[in-house]
Amino acid sequence: MKRSLIPICLISSFLFHFCSNPENTANTAAENKEDVSVSQAGDSVDLETMAQGLTSPVYLTAPPNDMERLFVVDQTGQIRLIKGGQLLPRPFLDVKDKIVTLKEEHEERGLLGMAFHPDFQSNGRFFVYYSAPLRKGAPAGWDHTSHIAEFRATPDAEAADIQSEKTILLIDEPQANHNGGMLAFGPDGYLYISLGDGGGANDNEKGHVPDWYPKNGGGNGQDTRNNLLGSILRIDVNSGIPYGIPADNPFADGRKGRKEIYAYGLRNPFRFAFDKETSMLIAADAGQELYEEIDVIKKGGNYGWNVKEGRHCFNASQNTQLFPDCPTQDSLGNPLIDPVLEFKNNKKGGVGLGIVSVGGEVYRGSGYQSLVGSYLFGVWTQHHEKPNGAIFAAEANADKSDWPYKKIFLKNRHRGELGEFLLGFGRDNAGAVYVLTNQKHGPVGTTGRVDRIK
Numbered sequence: 001m002k003r004s005l006i007p008i009c010l011i012s013s014f015l016f017h018f019c020s021n022p023e024n025t026a027n028t029a030a031e032n033k034e035d036v037s038v039s040q041a042g043d044s045v046d047l048e049t050m051a052q053g054l055t056s057p058v059y060l061t062a063p064p065n066d067m068e069r070l071f072v073v074d075q076t077g078q079i080r081l082i083k084g085g086q087l088l089p090r091p092f093l094d095v096k097d098k099i100v101t102l103k104e105e106h107e108e109r110g111l112l113g114m115a116f117h118p119d120f121q122s123n124g125r126f127f128v129y130y131s132a133p134l135r136k137g138a139p140a141g142w143d144h145t146s147h148i149a150e151f152r153a154t155p156d157a158e159a160a161d162i163q164s165e166k167t168i169l170l171i172d173e174p175q176a177n178h179n180g181g182m183l184a185f186g187p188d189g190y191l192y193i194s195l196g197d198g199g200g201a202n203d204n205e206k207g208h209v210p211d212w213y214p215k216n217g218g219g220n221g222q223d224t225r226n227n228l229l230g231s232i233l234r235i236d237v238n239s240g241i242p243y244g245i246p247a248d249n250p251f252a253d254g255r256k257g258r259k260e261i262y263a264y265g266l267r268n269p270f271r272f273a274f275d276k277e278t279s280m281l282i283a284a285d286a287g288q289e290l291y292e293e294i295d296v297i298k299k300g301g302n303y304g305w306n307v308k309e310g311r312h313c314f315n316a317s318q319n320t321q322l323f324p325d326c327p328t329q330d331s332l333g334n335p336l337i338d339p340v341l342e343f344k345n346n347k348k349g350g351v352g353l354g355i356v357s358v359g360g361e362v363y364r365g366s367g368y369q370s371l372v373g374s375y376l377f378g379v380w381t382q383h384h385e386k387p388n389g390a391i392f393a394a395e396a397n398a399d400k401s402d403w404p405y406k407k408i409f410l411k412n413r414h415r416g417e418l419g420e421f422l423l424g425f426g427r428d429n430a431g432a433v434y435v436l437t438n439q440k441h442g443p444v445g446t447t448g449r450v451d452r453i454k
Contacts, residue, residue, distance in 0.1 A: 005249045011062050016371075024030070034392045040280055045368055045453050047052065047410055047412060048453075051072065051450040053352075057424065057438070057450055059114060059182075060134045063114075065429060067429055070450075072087075072426075075102070075443045090159060092158065102132055110131055111132065114127070115127045116185075116368065117237070123153045127154075127237070128148075129147070131145075132144060141206070146172075146195070147167060147169075148170075148183070149165050151156045151166075178196030178198060181193035181270060186276060187274065190237075190241075190246055192233065192234050192281075194231075194232050195228055195230065202306060203308070204219055209226055213329075213331075219305070222265060224258060232264075235260055237360070263298065265305050267305040269359075272284070273425075274400045276427075280362075280398050285305070287343070289319040290346065295343040303337050310339055310342040321340065344370055354381065358377060361432050362375050362427075364431025365430065376408070376453070388417055391407070391410075392407050393405060393407065422436075426450075433452070435452075
């Protein structure tokens with residue numbers, strides 16, 4: 001069966017390591033003509049502005065059962081509160097003095113994630129992911145240390161207790177990019193955490209281990225025994241010191257992998273989301289040079305990196321030249337799972353439709369019945385260094401291995417285009433999806449905004 005693919009390259013001010021080659025050797029004119037036709041058949045929606053004046057909003061969430069408040073994660077180190085339709089001037093949490101000094105462009109560190117405990121309304125617990133300076137005792141010459149930390153707040157308060165911080169987990173990062181950064185509680189009550197492969201390129205630089213597949217090195221994505229990088233973790237924050245391990249985690253016995261790992265073989269799963277109706281876990285993972293992917297994440301799953309990039313055999317020494325064949329399973333006997341949706345890159349001056357895949361949410365809102373059950377995701381921009389992201393809707397179906405998708409047009413924007421860099425998505429408790437944007441290449445200025453697809 002011939003697949004319909006939309007080309008997207010991963011280049012970003014804060015999400016992913018940018019691509020180095022302007023030509024996509026895997027593209028053909030016929031394929032790209034097909035890509036364009038597939039992308040034009042989407043729905044039209046209105047975007048309703050909810051907040052402006054932010055810097056680099058990368059995620060939005062709400063406490064369980066709270067229909068009045070929205071919490072916006074700004075990469076610069078603040079969590080801002082939208083209450084009664086207004087962006088409050090005082091941050092709910094400010095960790096600017098805890099994070100690394102951010103670059104003005106192509107920055108992937110900072111405050112990246114937030115998750116409310118399922119019992120937040122009674123215990124006031126919430127968790128954040130931020131990039132701090134390299135801790136004492138970390139490997140010399142590495143870049144920074146990622147912190148997963150717990151804070152507390154009075155459930156109806158407009159500001160958290162900054163002094164309540166409790167460190168849950170520290171992850172040393174060899175490079176500045178590929179940090180993952182997503183936190184979310186699953187329907188099982190456990191905390192899920194996404195970690196990139198540690199940065200650099202090809203998963204084979206300093207701080208990236210060789211592994212079982214010598215043809216291209218394996219890297220952190222395939223190493224379950226020695227580090228947590230390149231994985232989605234699952235931990236129990238209701239037991240243990242500082243956390244417990246769910247008994248059914250795939251490596252809970254520790255013999256074949258780190259106990260915290262839930263799924264692995266990932267390059268940079270910056271965002272994942274649980275569908276509130278089906279509990280399906282969907283992650284967008286960044287590709288290196290030719291392909292990116294969206295995966296349905298399953299317990300114990302190996303998603304191929306860096307043996308595979310998308311559905312293709314990756315060549316770490318010449319990353320624009322694919323190997324003709326590669327293994328179908330890893331050294332533990334686990335199959336290498338292909339994505340449900342694959343994107344081609346759009347390089348500088350290339351012929352693709354977008355630059356940077358941005359993982360989103362399953363729409364369960366009430367305003368657009370045709371979108372209910374669709375996975376909304378996007379691209380940072382459609383044109384290199386120009387603020388013009390795009391939003392797409394995929395048919396989210398756990399029983400299908402190749403999800404069809406369409407471009408969404410915006411009725412209240414010029415020519416139906418976003419006209420801004422797309423930084424992230426969020427969802428409220430009513431199922432509406434939020435679009436987070438700015439007009440800058442990095443975490444500077446005050447052009448950041450939040451819009452809603454009601």
